[in-house]
Amino acid sequence: MDNFLIMNDMISIPADALGANGDFMLTGFFDDPNSFPEVEYFGVECSPGVIQEATWHVENDYWTMEGYTGQGAYGYDSQWYQVLDTPEIDLTGATDLQLKFNVAHNVEAPGGEPFGYDGWDGCNVRISTDGGTTWEVLTPADTSYSYQESSLYSFGYQHLEGQGIPGWVANSNGWQEVVVDLNAYENQVVKIRFAFASDPAYDTDDDPALFGMRVDDIELSCHAGLLFSNYGVPGDMTYDSIGEAWFAISNPTGTPGGQNYVYTDLPEEWESFVEAYGQPIDMSDYIGENIKFRVYFHSDEDQPIGEGMFIDDFDFWYEQEEPPGYIQGTVSIEGGLDPTGTNLTFINLDDENIYTHTIDNTAGTYGPLEVTTGNYIATAGYDNRLYMDTWEGYIDATTNIVDFYLTEYTGNDVEINYDGPNNNSIGTGSEVTFEVAARFTPEELGDYVNDPITKMRIWIAQVPDADIKLRIWEGGAPGDPGNIVYEYQLDTYTIDDWTEHTLFTPVLIKPDTEYWIGYWIHTPTGFPAGCDAGPMVADKGAWINMSPYGWVLLTDLNPSLNYNWNIRATVLHGGVPPVTQYIPLGVEWNWNSTYIHPEDTSLYSVFASVMPDDIYQVKNQLHSATNYSGTWVGDLTDIADGEGYLINMINAAPDFSITGTQIPYTTPIEVGENWNWIGFFGDTTVPLEPALQSITANNEASQIKNQTQSATWYGTWVGDLANMEPGVGYKLDMNVPATLIYGSK
Incomplete structure (x- = not known):
């Protein structure tokens, strides 16, 4: 038995792509293997859709679907599905209905088919009662020229119609008359189809005598005479090529002699295809095209029976040459020193490209400098490196503003x-x-x-x-x-x-x-x-x-x-300059945090600039303190790294700041089940998804809030909270305890 999972959405690969690949997760267990091909196995294929033109035409006063193959032979190629259709024929009021025609065929002979099939290439005749939307294979009368095989691989497997599609195979040795009883279709409007299909392998290129299918002397009659006829005359017949060509990913364009792998084992635990088999799903041969992708599974139905195959998480991607990014900004130095001569270094951590620039003007402006996109660290140094500043962040394919403020370093x-x-x-x-x-x-x-x-x-x-x-x-x-x-x-x-x-x-x-x-x-x-x-x-x-x-x-x-x-x-x-973070505080409640570790963490020191008249109360998740005329009363005495705080202000303090040592962005924060009041260590805005990626990989996180916005984790963050920002405090709801390490700064 064969089963297919087809990704019906077309995958569009741009013409300027540098490569195209895919991957998916899989697991399962096949039964004990016998000798191939009577085993369970699976394969991975992609399709560029119909790869041949419709070839039915009149030749020597009969219809034939012969055409030129990819190798230049005249006959048929692999993976063809060619159909010849009559117009709609109204059978209302007609009785004694009969279809009669002559057929000749020479196609690949049967032999060696996989389980469930008894023929390879072949042809048959079909009928539709819904204008051609669906088709049913007709069975010739017993006294007529009958189908030789009952389940053709070309129709059933290659073109996904399933097992049990009968047809004529091998060589008819000339014209044969076919008669079909159509009395079951009285009072309906029908179309008749003559169909030919081939599999991915043997065709006219292998045997020049193979020509496919020919049809002539088509007559549909009733008690009153002919309702329709065609004797090899163009005009009222229509034809099409409807078969999609599917190729193994190991041989994506069907190169003669190329490998067409199947896999007779499955990973016992969930694993990606690429990791499990060490083979990329490479679709680079289809750059500039729209393609489909499918996984097929073959079962041999013997004992013991395995649990089968499970697949999930399909990913397809292509590589393109990244457009450049640009950096520009201004350099200023503590004390108003002339920044001319300041050296800048930008290092792309993703591709290891390094860019340098020296400031050549008293205004300290530079750029735009063209660079590759990616995650960067940057350093500015002046006067034998006694003044410096650093920056970390992502440079995208726009103009990115990176300013430096250099402070003095002293030491030994x-x-x-x-x-x-x-x-x-x-x-x-x-x-x-x-x-x-x-x-x-x-x-x-x-x-x-x-x-x-x-x-x-x-x-x-x-x-x-x-x-x-x-x-x-x-x-x-x-x-x-x-x-x-x-x-x-x-x-x-x-x-x-x-x-x-x-x-x-x-x-x-x-x-x-x-x-x-x-x-x-x-x-x-x-x-x-x-x-x-x-x-x-x-x-x-x-x-x-x-x-x-x-x-x-x-x-x-x-x-x-x-x-x-x-x-x-x-x-x-010994020359590390202190870092200052400005955190504007509004009247009444504010949700805040800091990326600074002050030398003195006491509330008296941290909030000295707003004492005794502007601040009323400070809370963390477990403790609080209230300011009574310059005296803190309560069980909260110091601030701590990684915590979020609620600060209640009597008067606004737009210039409130904290000075000290900057806390490394990736400093771990232990979070427990349910709600946690947390701080943010970033000195720039970071999108929510990369920032919290350490606690979403296994759905540890549930929800996050700031003072006015929130987002809930449903495999992606959903809500109006999109970014984490410096100075803001957050409440984080966890399904399980975990360690939060901020990412992608």
Whole structure:
């Protein structure tokens, strides 16, 4: 038995698509396999619709559906479904109804069909009583030329009519007369159809003698004589090609000799098709077309019986060349300093493109700069990096405004490194490209959180004409350095000595984050990468990326190479400027939160600017405090990271602000079942769905509210609350406890 799940919606693939793919989830269990094809299996196919023209025509005074195949033969091609129809014939008042015609055919001979079928290609005659909307196969009289087979694969499987469609097969050896009793259709208006169908494989290209179906001397008569006749004359007959061509995704255009896979196993747990079988659903051959997609399942009906196949979550996508985005804005510096000479660096974390720009005017304006779209981090640095600002966000295919306000950093230079004095150098002695890095973990960098990396030093030996790019990576782990957050083409360097580079823009060290510091090098010869005498600081002092090994420790290549790279970085320590967040407060109640951790978290310090006359009360989910003439009374004494607050104001405070250390955006917030009052760590507006993706993947979240809007999770957020905004407090209803980590900032 064959079953089909067809995606009836056409999938439109634009002509400018760079590729087109699909995937779906599936699970189930087939019965114990026997010998193929008498097993249960499934396949995945796509269809560009009807791929051949209607070919019925008059030739030598008879009707034939012969045409030119894709390989240039004259006959029929694979996956054809050609029909020849009479006009409507009124049988009202007629009796002794009979259809008579002559048929000749030469099609693929039967043999070897899958279970439920006894013929491949074939033809038959049909009748419609509803103007051609539905059709019923007619059965020739016993004394006439009868169908040879009872269930043709071409009609039933290939063209989805199901098992049990009979027809003429093989070679008729000339013209044969067919007679059909039509008395069951008295007093109806009918149309007669002559139908031919072929399967995906054997056709005239394989056997030039095959011509398909021919029809002549068509007569529909009654007690009073002929009601309709056609003797191979154009005019009153109509014809069409109605078959959709379906191709295995492994051979999407039916290339001769191409693979047409089926799958005889299913994943026991839900898994995507691509993950389960390691084969993409590639529809790139249909770029510029509209296609359909289907999954077919074949059951052999023997014992034992499996549970069958379950499928869900179809996804189809195509890739196009992204239109560019643009960045422009203004740079200003604390104290009103002239911003001319400020260096800007924009790093696309998605495609690792890096863009730099230097401000060349006293107004501090720049752009628009053309860039690729994606998630970015950006840094602005001025005056040997003593003034700086950073930015994170998404750049889309519009003009994006990114302004910088640089504040002063003061502190002491601290050099971080694992190596001792230079003692040796590493290379292959021939032309080669590789990367080297020292790995600094959060444990080593804990004292330098929010300090900027301002300089790098490396030792290059022997080679005067190597191509070198200095690099800093962020967010890595053993064997994976993470994202490139700084890159600089080193045009000149000193041989057999230290080369120092002051970063074009600084890199700010984040909490709980790894940084790898090193360089990419292409050398024409020699042993350029300087190192000490060792021993290597375990898992940190000497990582190398050289084809085909990927990132490995130097000792993994050769245990005797137990050294540390001569790579060092300078951190400006102790100069983290405070960050200020402005949170306008209106009269009466406000729902608020902050992304700032103040040095003093007490209510007396945080709300000092609105004491004693402007503020009345502050609440979190469990506690509250009321201001009585400058004294807080209640069980709420301090604010805490990640909490939402209700603040009741006597007078508005449009310039209220909180100053301190910025809380990392991805700091976890533990939320319990039912309602939680939460804060938002973003310093920019973030759409609701990506912001809360960590608590919707398994439907953990139920509803979220701010002071005036709400949204409910139904597989997507539904409601008038669309974004999460800085400074706003939220109430979050959870189905189960979970950890909220904000996403896609």
